[in-house]
């Protein structure tokens with residue numbers, strides 16, 4: 236007996252795995268019924284109480300996703316125990332949709348004083364377009380009595396929307412990936428000419444080439460991921476950081492060697508004038524440079540670096556860049572995340588996939604005041620609405636609960652969900668995803684863990 240009980244509990248806890256356990260329920264209107272009733276008759280006092288039958292003879296029903304007629308032949312079978320101040324009802328009947336699907340209804344209710352609520356169950360054919368009716372709890376109450384009939388309104392019980400409960404957690408990464416992999420990619424320094432504010436600059440980026448990359452094998456093409464560092468950092472911060480920090484190159488090597496993702500090329504540029512970030516340590520400089528980097532990416536970096544390596548870019552103009560955009564992703568940490576949001580706003584024509592890592596969207600009014608998340612969300616939504624590529628993008632957002640960007644980024648994603656219809660969040664066709672690591676901090680060591688989970692989603696085998 237004890238063992239059986241334990242097994243049942245286990246089954247319950249397994250089934251609960253995907254249930255939002257911190258969301259209160261709310262009601263969703265499903266349909267209204269107008270039921271015609273026939274002449275009622277009593278059975279009399281039975282072992283169960285005073286049995287009373289009210290025939291159901293027809294009617295209609297209508298809701299946002301379904302409408303049709305009530306079939307005659309059912310009845311409401313009541314137990315009218317007036318001495319106890321209580322009537323139990325059980326109405327059993329069928330409804331038929333306007334496209335000819337029969338659905339069985341069993342509606343159980345309680346009338347006690349002015350309390351009159353029922354809970355219907357629907358049995359719809361599994362191969363019909365109404366199968367969604369089957370697997371839910373419904374509530375129902377009278378919405379008026381007419382001559383010879385009753386109106387009822389039916390709601391489905393569902394989880395109330397709770398943004399917090401939609402945030403995906405981030406699991407710990409396996410220890411092995413912190414150690415160098417046997418099959419290592421190559422890191423090169425790429426030099427190119429950038430143009431900004433009338434200045435021409437020689438700049439450097441790091442390039443990660445996956446294990447097995449062969450320059451001569453032009454037929455094997457690679458997707459390119461651009462990753463932008465944070466404020467005060469440089470082109471080495473992701474891939475080859477100092478002081479034995481957990482390095483992205485190890486993450487990439489392991490994911491690729493273990494077959495968890497396709498081999499890709501990773502480019503880590505800088506928004507500063509060069510990778511020594513000379514003269515650009517002030518935050519307002521970084522803000523402007525990160526927000527404008529999309530121009531340099533499109534005009535200077537993509538056409539040179541993607542021509543130098545085996546990629547999907549054919550040609551160097553903006554048409555060629557847009558044509559290959561599905562093979563291009565852009566992400567960044569902190570100020571690099573800011574540049575990622577701006578890349579999405581201004582450069583969605585050049586990039587399909589975006590990975591903002593611990594950073595929110597900074598939008599200012601004319602007086603230079605930072606705007607709230609709602610304004611930022613509405614602004615980026617407008618930018619996307621105005622772009623012919625604005626319907627075709629994917630965002631993978633990550634941060635941590637102990638990250639300075641944690642709450643601001645959470646507020647931005649919630650605002651995108653609420654106020655930015657170009658973003659689909661927490662839906663089967665979502666293009667915006669958001670995860671938070673418990674106790675995650677504002678640091679590459681944590682950020683590279685997020686990439687360990689993000690990259691296999693983006694670069695499926």
Ligand code: FER
Pocket residue numbers: 465466467569570572573593594595596597639640641643644
């Ligand atoms: C954020 C929090 C912090 C953010 C950026 C930072 C763009 C950057 C801090 C720094 O560079 O010191 O939400 O979003």
